[in-house]
Every structure is written in structure tokens, then in C-alpha cells.
Amino acid sequence: AQKITQTQPGMFVQEKEAVTLDCTYDTSDQSYGLFWYKQPSSGEMIFLIYQGSYDEQNATEGRYSLNFQKARKSANLVISASQLGDSAMYFCAMREGYNQGGKLIFGQGTELSVKP
Amino acid sequence: NAGVTQTPKFQVLKTGQSMTLQCAQDMNHEYMSWYRQDPGMGLRLIHYSVGAGITDQGEVPNGYNVSRSTTEDFPLRLLSAAPSQTSVYFCASRYTSGLSNNEQFFGPGTRLTVL
Numbered sequence: 001a002q003k004i005t006q007t008q009p010g011m012f013v014q015e016k017e018a019v020t021l022d023c024t025y026d027t028s029d030q031s032y033g034l035f036w037y038k039q040p041s042s043g044e045m046i047f048l049i050y051q052g053s054y055d056e057q058n059a060t061e062g063r064y065s066l067n068f069q070k071a072r073k074s075a076n077l078v079i080s081a082s083q084l085g086d087s088a089m090y091f092c093a094m095r096e097g098y099n100q101g102g103k104l105i106f107g108q109g110t111e112l113s114v115k116p
Numbered sequence: 117n118a119g120v121t122q123t124p125k126f127q128v129l130k131t132g133q134s135m136t137l138q139c140a141q142d143m144n145h146e147y148m149s150w151y152r153q154d155p156g157m158g159l160r161l162i163h164y165s166v167g168a169g170i171t172d173q174g175e176v177p178n179g180y181n182v183s184r185s186t187t188e189d190f191p192l193r194l195l196s197a198a199p200s201q202t203s204v205y206f207c208a209s210r211y212t213s214g215l216s217n218n219e220q221f222f223g224p225g226t227r228l229t230v231l
Contacts, residue, residue, distance in 0.1 A: 044224060108157060
């Protein structure tokens with residue numbers, strides 16, 4: 001069964017510094033997708049970045065990049081040049097299979113606080 | 117497009133009462149799902165559907181029923197509410213065809229309290 005683990009319940013980072021949020025996953029499928037979502041205090045879920053299991057390069061979206069290490073089954077989110085608005089909960093998620101109907105399963109989340 | 121809409125935004129129930137959380141999307145998405153969010157536990161999948169007439173259980177289905185009679189709507193029914201069902205409930209939808217990185221869109225959530 002698929003499983004996502006985020007081992008950092010809370011993280012602090014100084015404004016303008018980079019921060020890495022950890023995510024490890026477990027799956028027996030060869031085809032899967034990894035996602036990161038942001039949830040600010042207002043509660044909405046915001047999609048940040050996606051990495052496919054067959055993608056050879058790490059995904060990047062603006063200040064977000066995904067450090068994908070397939071052999072270690074990790075998909076860490078890197079946020080460069082942190083901003084105060086980055087303070088939020090961050091969730092890693094995985095969808096198994098190339099069938100787009102696969103379930104999306106989430107980790108427990110990491111609460112990031114950016115200090116001025 | 118309204119995206120994914122959920123009603124109500126807030127609800128208080130007494131133990132044993134039943135109710136239906138409504139979810140609708142206007143993006144013609146095949147896939148719809150329900151999650152509950154509890155502190156420290158992330159989002160846990162309750163039920164999901166890959167199309168009208170097709171539903172399946174997620175990680176925590178007990179105490180909840182769903183049906184999918186149309187592409188647009190995916191209601192979640194609490195049969196006999198219990199305090200353990202106090203949570204924030206999110207509905208989500210996405211395409212199942214096309215790009216593999218199909219983003220899942222979330223509704224604004226329903227905050228349910230069971231006394």
C-alpha cells in the first residue's frame with residue numbers, strides 16, 4: 001500500500017533563506033506521481049509542484065523545486081528565498097499508477113514558519 | 117467557473133444525527149474525492165469516484181456513504197454522526213485523462229462539529 005511520511009511537524013526559517021521540507025514515500029508501483037500542496041492559515045489547498053516517477057529532471061516552479069531521489073524514495077520540497085507569505089502547512093502527496101484515476105494520498109504535513 | 121464548491125461551510129450536529137455534505141464542480145472532472153483533515157494527521161481519503169456511477173473506499177470510509185449520480189455532484193453522507201467525525205472536510209476533483217500531472221482542485225472545506 002502506498003504511504004507518505006513527513007517527519008518534520010514544524011520548521012522555522014529566516015526570511016530570504018532557503019528551506020527543505022522532507023518527504024519520503026513507499027510504493028510498489030513503478031509509475032507514480034508526487035505532489036506538494038500549500039495550506040495557508042485561511043485553509044485553502046494550493047497546488048505547488050509535481051514530479052512524475054519517470055521524469056529524469058527535478059521539477060521546478062518559480063521558487064519551488066522538488067529534490068527527487070528515486071532510489072531513496074524521497075521527494076523533498078526546496079523553497080528558495082523564503083518570504084513571510086510562505087508561512088503555512090505544506091503537504092506531500094502521492095498518486096500511484098499511470099492510470100489517472102489513482103488515489104491521491106497525503107502525508108501528515110509540515111508547518112513552516114518564516115521569521116522576519 | 118465556480119470550481120469546486122462545498123456547502124455548508126460550517127455545521128454543528130448532535131451525536132446520532134445524519135446529514136449530507138454537498139460537493140459540486142463545474143469543470144467536467146471525472147475524478148472526485150472526499151478527505152477529512154484532523155490536526156497532526158494530514159488529509160485522509162474517505163471515498164472517491166472515477167466517474168458517474170462508480171465509487172470506492174479510501175483510507176477512512178467507516179461512518180460515511182457516497183454516491184455519484186452525475187459528473188458534477190458528489191455528496192458525502194454521515195449516517196449517524198459521532199464526536200470522532202468532528203473534522204474539516206474537503207472535496208476535491210480533477211481530470212483523469214490527458215497529462216499525468218493533473219492537478220487536484222480542492223473546495224473551501226466544511227468545518228463539522230459533532231457534540
